[in-house]
Amino acid sequence: MNLSRRAWLGLLPGICAAADDPLLGDWRRIAAKTDGVVGASALHLSTGRQVSWNGGQRFPLASVCKLPLAIHILAMVDEGKLPLAGEIEVPVYDVVPNVSPLAARWPRERKFPLPEMLELMIAQSDNTAVQTLFRAGGGRDGMAARFRQWGIDGMRLDRSERQCGLDAAGVSDVPPVEQWTPDMAAKLSAQVPAPERLAAMRRFAADPRDTATPDATIALLRKAFAGELLTAPLTARLIAMMEKTSTGSGRIRGLLPAGTVVAHKTGTTGSAGAFNAGTNDVGVIGGKLAIAVYVRASTRGLPKTERLIAEVARAAYQRMA
Numbered sequence: 001m002n003l004s005r006r007a008w009l010g011l012l013p014g015i016c017a018a019a020d021d022p023l024l025g026d027w028r029r030i031a032a033k034t035d036g037v038v039g040a041s042a043l044h045l046s047t048g049r050q051v052s053w054n055g056g057q058r059f060p061l062a063s064v065c066k067l068p069l070a071i072h073i074l075a076m077v078d079e080g081k082l083p084l085a086g087e088i089e090v091p092v093y094d095v096v097p098n099v100s101p102l103a104a105r106w107p108r109e110r111k112f113p114l115p116e117m118l119e120l121m122i123a124q125s126d127n128t129a130v131q132t133l134f135r136a137g138g139g140r141d142g143m144a145a146r147f148r149q150w151g152i153d154g155m156r157l158d159r160s161e162r163q164c165g166l167d168a169a170g171v172s173d174v175p176p177v178e179q180w181t182p183d184m185a186a187k188l189s190a191q192v193p194a195p196e197r198l199a200a201m202r203r204f205a206a207d208p209r210d211t212a213t214p215d216a217t218i219a220l221l222r223k224a225f226a227g228e229l230l231t232a233p234l235t236a237r238l239i240a241m242m243e244k245t246s247t248g249s250g251r252i253r254g255l256l257p258a259g260t261v262v263a264h265k266t267g268t269t270g271s272a273g274a275f276n277a278g279t280n281d282v283g284v285i286g287g288k289l290a291i292a293v294y295v296r297a298s299t300r301g302l303p304k305t306e307r308l309i310a311e312v313a314r315a316a317y318q319r320m321a
Contacts, residue, residue, distance in 0.1 A: 026315035027053045034308055036276075036298030041214035042291045042316040043222060045284070049320065055215035056154070058208055059294035060278035062267030063125045063247075064217070065157050065210060067282065070118050070241070071224055072137050072146045074234045077114075087111040088132060095182040096127035096161055103128045103182065115237075122265060123244040131161040150229060154216030158209035165189070167207075168270050168277060170200030194273065201272035205297045217282050217292035225284055239263050242283060250303075251281035252291060254310030256317055261286055274299040281309050289321045 023042070031038035031053065039054040076082040089111045090102065097103045101120055102112060106128070121129035134157070137143065143157040159167065162185055166174060169189035192200070227235045248266030256262065264283025269276060279302065282292040293309045 021051050021319075023051045023315060023319040024053060026319065027051075027312055030308060030311045030315065034295060034298050034300050034305065036300070036305070037296045038308070038312070039214040039294040039296070040292065040312050040316070041218045042289060042320055043218045044320050045222060045225060045288050045290055050218065051316070051320070052215055052218075055218075056213050058154070058211040058213055059280065059296045060205060060207075060267075060269055061155075061157070061210050061212050062269045062278050062280055063127075063130070064212065064265055064267035064280050064282055066121045066125065066130050066267075067242075067265040068143065068147070068152075068155060068220060069130060069133055069137060069157065070122055071220075071229055071238060072143060073114075073118060073133050074230050074238060075146065076137065078231050078234060082114065082136070084114060086114055088114055088117055088136060090128060090132050092182065093177045093180040094128060094132040094135065096131050096165075096185070097182050098127060098186070099124075100126050100128040102126050106182075119241050119244065122238075122241040123246055125247050125266065127161050134160050150220070150223060152216055152220050152223075154213040155220065156209065156211060164204075164210055165270065168201055168204040169272075170196045198272040198275060201270065201275055201277050202297070204269065205275075205277035212292075212294075214292040214294055218290050221282065221284060221290040221292070225287075225290070239284075245283075248281050248306065250306040251309040252283055252285065252293065252313040254306065255314040256285065260317075263287075268302070274301065276302070276305065279305045279309070281313075285313070285317055286321060289317060291316050 027040055039057050039059050041052040041055040043050040077084045090106055095103050095106050117129045120126035140158045165185055170192040171188045223229050242263035245264050252264050253262045262283055262285050264281055267280040269278045276298050278296050280294045284290045291313055293312045295305050298305050
């Protein structure tokens with residue numbers, strides 16, 4: 001049987017199969033509005049149709065890291081390594097005050113129910129929760145082993161929340177853990193001169209650690225929502241937490257029809273001056289369209305970057321949902 005060149009191209013996976021997809025033209029026009037790098041990938045969970053733009057490039061995860069970490073912790077529950085009804089103690093060196101309802105309750109409360117920690121980590125992007133649970137989950141090695149088990153290539157978690165923040169701010173002289181106080185990171189970061197902070201943020205944006213590709217993110221979402229990573233009850237719990245996400249309302253959800261259900265997780269790095277290392281949102285729209293949108297190294301400001309993410313998501317919804 002003889003196949004035309006077009007027919008052969010249609011058999012190829014990934015970007016080749018979608019080379020003529022009109023959604024790529026939409027995304028190309030939208031991406032031109034920023035001076036940063038845009039990466040996007042969308043997958044229709046029922047049909048398997050996928051469109052990818054810079055889908056193999058790495059982008060800083062920022063708080064999107066809390067999604068694979070939450071799945072990892074829930075997998076440990078499935079395996080009997082952590083009790084879902086148990087409490088997790090938060091020591092002083094795990095308290096990260098910025099964006100953390102748990103930190104506001106510490107030290108009046110030092111132990112917190114695991115389900116509450118997970119929900120706050122996903123729905124409100126609690127940084128104390130991710131700092132503690134990353135350690136409880138075995139840190140970098142624990143996550144690397146889990147990604148191998150899941151068959152997810154192109155996503156990695158290497159550093160704690162605090163270490164990411166210190167590296168992004170250019171802090172190199174860090175006191176030992178026994179001398180740590182909750183406000184120490186902010187004080188150390190404030191001492192870094194602006195030029196050094198900008199150089200550090202640029203290095204952070206280019207660092208392969210704690211990054212993901214849009215395509216790897218889509219693979220994680222597909223497997224998670226298909227129930228391949230967790231038992232059915234914990235899969236349902238994960239999705240319910242993601243649907244409660246209150247951060248980034250102007251991103252994936254921003255331009256979708258009112259009432260559209262989005263289960264998602266946002267991420268935003270710090271900025272040095274106008275330079276932002278990464279602003280992201282990943283999730284599933286209406287239970288059927290998985291999407292990951294990353295913006296790296298932009299100086300256009302958060303409102304414009306969030307609007308761009310919303311436009312990317314709306315275009316995917318209109319073309320694919």
